[in-house]
Amino acid sequence: MATVQDCRQALDDLAKRLAANAEDxxxxxxxxxxxxxxxxxxxxxxxxxxxxxxLLDVVDGDDPQAKIALTTTSDDLVALVRGELDFARALGARRVSISASPFDLIKLRKLI
Structure with missing residues (x-):
């Protein structure tokens, strides 16, 4: 099982990757x-x-009012960010769940 620090690092890595490719x-x-x-x-x-x-201003703690909520396990989060787990397959296998408006889900699908 990945640790809280591993998860924090994975999100930081994702934020850096998105920042490096922000225009795209x-x-x-x-x-x-x-x-x-x-x-x-x-x-x-x-x-x-x-x-x-x-992905900006990532901090510890939940935001119950967040417009997009992703739920997964620590190992799956780390594997997703590293590219070791396919997001679409993880979603289909219910290893990841996303709560968002239908419009946001359509937009997010473009990242997969």
């Missing part, structure tokens, strides 16, 4: 939304925001 990401998904990432096996959460194709 912005073309594919230009959303301004709050985001919560809930780690079910550790009982922790992180939250931040998607803006201008980037």
């Amino acid at each position: 990401a912005r073309k594919r998904i230009n959303l301004e939304r709050t985001l919560a990432c809930r780690i079910s096996d550790l009982g922790v959460a992180f939250h931040g925001r998607l803006a201008d194709g980037q």
Whole structure:
């Protein structure tokens, strides 16, 4: 099982990757939304925001009002960010769940 620090690092790595490709990401998904990432096996959460194709201001703690909420296990989060787990397959296998408006789900699909 991955640790809280491993999950935090995975989200930091994802934020850096999106920042490095912000222009391309912005073309594919230009959303301004709050985001919560809930780690079910550790009982922790992180939250931040998607803006201008980037993941910004990621901090510890849940945001119950987040417009987009992703729930997964610690190992699956780390594997997703490393590219070791296909997001669409993980979603289909219910290893990842996303709560968002239908419009946001369509936009997010462009990142997969």
